Amino acid sequence: MADLPQKPGTLRPTVNPVGGTEDASSQALNEALGSSFVLVRLLGVVLVAAFVFSCVFTVNPNEVAVVLRFGKPVGTGPDQILRQGLHWALPYPIEEIVRIRSGEAKTVSATNGWYAVTPEMEANRTGPSPNPSLTPGADGYTLTSDGNIIHVRATMTYRITDPVTYTFGFTNVTDLLANTLNNALCRTSGSYTADAAVYKDVEGFRSAVRTELSRQLEQGRYGVSMESLTVEVAAPGYVKEAFDAVQNAAQTLSKTVSDAKGLADERRLKAEGEAKALVQSALSVSNRLVVAMAAEAQYFRDLQPSYRSAPALLLSRLRIEALSHILTNAPDKFFIPERNDGRPRELRLQLNREPLAPVRRDPSASAGAQ
Numbered sequence: 001m002a003d004l005p006q007k008p009g010t011l012r013p014t015v016n017p018v019g020g021t022e023d024a025s026s027q028a029l030n031e032a033l034g035s036s037f038v039l040v041r042l043l044g045v046v047l048v049a050a051f052v053f054s055c056v057f058t059v060n061p062n063e064v065a066v067v068l069r070f071g072k073p074v075g076t077g078p079d080q081i082l083r084q085g086l087h088w089a090l091p092y093p094i095e096e097i098v099r100i101r102s103g104e105a106k107t108v109s110a111t112n113g114w115y116a117v118t119p120e121m122e123a124n125r126t127g128p129s130p131n132p133s134l135t136p137g138a139d140g141y142t143l144t145s146d147g148n149i150i151h152v153r154a155t156m157t158y159r160i161t162d163p164v165t166y167t168f169g170f171t172n173v174t175d176l177l178a179n180t181l182n183n184a185l186c187r188t189s190g191s192y193t194a195d196a197a198v199y200k201d202v203e204g205f206r207s208a209v210r211t212e213l214s215r216q217l218e219q220g221r222y223g224v225s226m227e228s229l230t231v232e233v234a235a236p237g238y239v240k241e242a243f244d245a246v247q248n249a250a251q252t253l254s255k256t257v258s259d260a261k262g263l264a265d266e267r268r269l270k271a272e273g274e275a276k277a278l279v280q281s282a283l284s285v286s287n288r289l290v291v292a293m294a295a296e297a298q299y300f301r302d303l304q305p306s307y308r309s310a311p312a313l314l315l316s317r318l319r320i321e322a323l324s325h326i327l328t329n330a331p332d333k334f335f336i337p338e339r340n341d342g343r344p345r346e347l348r349l350q351l352n353r354e355p356l357a358p359v360r361r362d363p364s365a366s367a368g369a370q
Helices: 019-054 119-124 163-168 173-189 194-200 202-220 237-309 311-329 363-369
Strands: 056-059 063-069 085-088 095-101 106-110 149-160 224-234
Touching (some): 095 163, 106 173, 149 173, 149 202, 173 202, 173 224, 202 224, 237 311
Antiparallel strands (some): 056 085, 063 095, 106 149, 149 224
16 A cells, blocks of 8 residues: 655654564463363363262162152153162252162051050050040040940051052051051951950950951052051950959969869879779789689699599599698698597687788699699
């Protein structure tokens, strides 16, 4: 461009070359922008890593977890329940993690049918003083089938079997289970008489409560399973002494009957033993007599040929053997000679000793000797 003419008295600006300064500034700006981009990239990596790590969570033992996406469980069926280990979920408020303690046993009690007690009474296992009437709003009771009232309470131990239903299916499952337990107690009491529930059939009453509670839990589908159930039954305070007296009488009767049965069994076993011993002894004596009689019969059969050949001689011999047997068993022997005049002699004996046991003759020995 041609230089313009200048007026007199005006100054002309001096134009200096600036190429070197612009290059240095651009280089510095580029370096600053490069460093900023590196920091931005590093910050982005850190943010992405933090985001990823924030989405990872751990499910501890004895618990399960359910991921809610905008308030609804993620997955269907068993896939909704996350077990022990590492899992991934989007951060809140997109997804929310709900942890449920499923391994531990929980308890719920029903006390609507029990009289009012204090913690000190519970610790000492005592009840309130007997009153002729119940205290409204404090004492609970249930009606029996015969129109009487009894006090009943129960404690159930349960475990969670369906965490999704247990947590999201109901507003307050604990209160619902307590009401279900109270309902089971009332329904069972209505099918039993007071004396049967209190002392005649206590175990049957408890079993009926368990059956009714199991039915209602299955029907309600609360997502729990019953582990154990304890049921306590008591009579009203002002008639408790009468119930206790009847129960004590029943226990005394049971003990007396049991003792009588035990004594009868003992006597029966003893009598059976004695009878068996007598039978065995009789059989033994019978066997000995049979053997002895058989030996006697054999002895006489063996003597039969001798009798046929010489009857007088055999009779004399038998007489001698009989006298020998008699004299052998006689403790005292007296020989009285005949008088010369043929008149009988007078004999006086003092019998002051116990007779000795006779010695039986062994027929086999005599037969063998012949």
